[in-house]
Amino acid sequence: MCDTAGAFVLPAVSSSGGTLFIRAIGFRPQALKVSVADGLASLVVRLEAGAQVLPDLVVAARNAKPAKYAWTTKYDGFFDRNQRPIPRCGSRDA
DSSP: OTTTTTTOOOOOOTTOOOOEEEEEEEEEEEOOOOOOOOSOOOOOOOOOOOOOOOOOOOOOOOSSSGGGTTTSSSHHHEEEEEEEOOOOOOOOOO
């Protein structure tokens, strides 16, 4: 995590180093190889602007009211009851 200025601290980095993965919304992700000798080290990372491709979003409506009544709740009960199956109270054999 970083602060509002973008500064960050990695408290437990082994001396053998590793890979630092950096990403932020609106920028291209980066992977940087880092190694730390004894003491503190500073690193400046400049992210390049880039759009991220998101998966397609599919929206489907079921049991929707007609568009004529979409703005009101006046007939909600009617349209809800219309979508439910008719309950059966018994059979002919009973």
